[in-house]
Amino acid sequence: MIVMKFGGTSVGDAARLHQVAAIIETQPAPRAAVVSAASGVTNLLLDAARASAVDGDALSAKLTTQIRVRHHDIAAAIASDHERAAAVAALDQLHAALDDALAAVSRAGELSQRNSDRILATGEKAMSVLLAATLRARGTAAVHIWADRVIATDDRHGNARPDRTRTRELAALEMKPHLDAGSTVVMTGFIGCAPDGATTTLGRGGSDYSATLLGAALDADEVQIWTDVPGVLSADPRQVPDARVVPGISYDEAQELAHFGAKVLHPRTIRPAVSLGIPVRILSTFLPGEPGTLVTREAPADSVKAVTALTNLLLLTIDVPELEDLASASAAVFGALHDDRIEVIAASQASSRRRMIYVVDATGHGGCTRVGQRMSAALDAAGVDAEVGCREDVALVAAVGEGVAAAPQTLSQLLAILGRAEIPVLFTNQQHSNVALTVAVAGKDAARAVLALHDAFVRPQPASSRGRRPRRSHMLAESLRVG
Structure with missing residues (x-):
């Protein structure tokens, strides 16, 4: 069937x-x-x-x-x-x-x-x-x-x-x-x-x-x-001209890529297939002879397979002077974000335990002025003395590959690559699932960050396939412009 x-x-x-x-x-x-x-x-x-x-x-x-x-x-x-x-x-x-x-x-x-x-x-x-x-x-x-x-x-x-x-x-x-x-x-x-x-x-x-x-x-x-694209790509071809099709990825990798901005799949698309272990294959109507990308429960886990970026985000910081107020502050912030239907993309707490960071998708919610005021009001209503900071035009860049986050050297390599490219890092997050490493950067730096990480982490296209790459890259870019 x-x-x-x-x-x-x-x-x-x-x-x-x-x-x-x-x-x-x-x-x-x-x-x-x-x-x-x-x-x-x-x-x-x-x-x-x-x-x-x-x-x-x-x-x-x-x-x-x-x-x-x-x-x-x-x-x-x-x-x-x-x-x-x-x-x-x-x-x-x-x-x-x-x-x-x-x-x-x-x-x-x-x-x-x-x-x-x-x-x-x-x-x-x-x-x-x-x-x-x-x-x-x-x-x-x-x-x-x-x-x-x-x-x-x-x-x-x-x-x-x-x-x-x-x-x-x-x-x-x-x-x-x-x-x-x-x-x-x-x-x-x-x-x-x-x-x-x-x-x-x-x-x-x-x-x-x-x-x-x-x-x-x-x-x-x-x-x-x-x-209209021949599979899951290792990056957006508008940012990385030699982006290539990833032949196989796991359900977890597919969901992480979708969550962090890849356009081929929506995050929830995979869920019904996961429950029954049904393979999902991504193919191109315009290149029906290409094998596409096969999404299964398990896939090779030896490298970063793709780099993607989610843009137009806000970075919220909540500084709480009193340790005993942290739980109340977190509840107030998450409650306000939920009530306003603002999606939380990533969250962390600084080692001092007094600063909480939220990267959120607040598109259509009035930017930092509106969201910052809303968070301040929620904290005040909870009786929490806290300072709210907000930065607009933030991008979350993700390097995705099963197991890469577990490799101790990967995060240091990622930061070193961005350092050499002179791209300041605003926030880092190592996923507990070991499927993705993420960093927040200024929106203006997102494309350069994706290109730098792709060049460093994603293995070169096999020589046997290079003859098709210029034509495919052109078609991918054109389909994205049209679609």
Whole structure:
């Protein structure tokens, strides 16, 4: 059993959709494909929904016309008259439902998360219809199933959490009969179903998450994530021109890379696969002959495999004069960060035990002025006398590789490399899991830090592969600019 996921750039137009169909047909049955909306469509849907909420019906209508044109252009390339007509009829029903949802938003004068989920699901639903019809027109038995009949979630619209037990039951009920009959099942990514039957969305990285949730529900032999880069890279090719594909990484390494800024996977994507030990393979729709990156429970653990950076962070320092106030100060800070939905990327306590350091992602929270005031107020409310410091435009650079943090010389080497590059280090953290070493640097130094560490730690590309590197690097950089 293979579950494949195809992202928005992979299904962006009719030619790419036919390429995806050809890839699916090479995989052994039983097989399922999870699809995103065509690239750009989700943003158009969100813009249309926001416009409807503020009496922008004319703009909303203009945007939905663009969506219709995108979908009908893809449908026009379906070779079978019968399949094309059926797909167009299904699209017309989806677009009519979209109009009704936008009208409801206009009447309400606001965009609720519930209505937003209903509207955003249109892109994935349309693409599942189009891909299934394309496969049938090519002579491959296929059926589309919308994930709001399979992926059970709670009712947290916009960022729903899945119910894996119920999802397993629904997958057996809705999908297994089609798979057993030899059909390829095409399912929508990103969306799910609340207990009351309403459509939900899984938040950022939702389509990849859908694929691994489905893989776990169906006891898949492998989950394949087809994207616009040929695997997990040793660094961002915009920062490191000779970044290369890492052939194999562990689940822990994949989660650390995703956590610290790698864009190929979202951190939670791996979790359903981990529980059952299902391999996840990262592949490129545009270079289908490349082996990609295989993510498994265990992988070679002899070196740093990749260097990545998470930017636009804040570095908070909390200086507490009295030792007995440390626990109260920590509780107050973590509570305020939680209440404001500010993600803590890294945290540590100085050896003096009086200084606590937090590296946080406070994007959209007003920078140091707003966050610093919020922390001061929380500490005051807790009755803690503390001094709050804050620095903006901080980057957290991570060197990731199973076991590297356990090697006593690695941290000293890392600091020496950055010292020679004249890059000041603001903060260091050696992960207890032994998977990553992290340092905080000024945002302006992040790209230089990644390049310096990559040059020092990541082994050179094997000579047999060097002939392909210039072309691949160019394609990687171009795909990142486009995608």
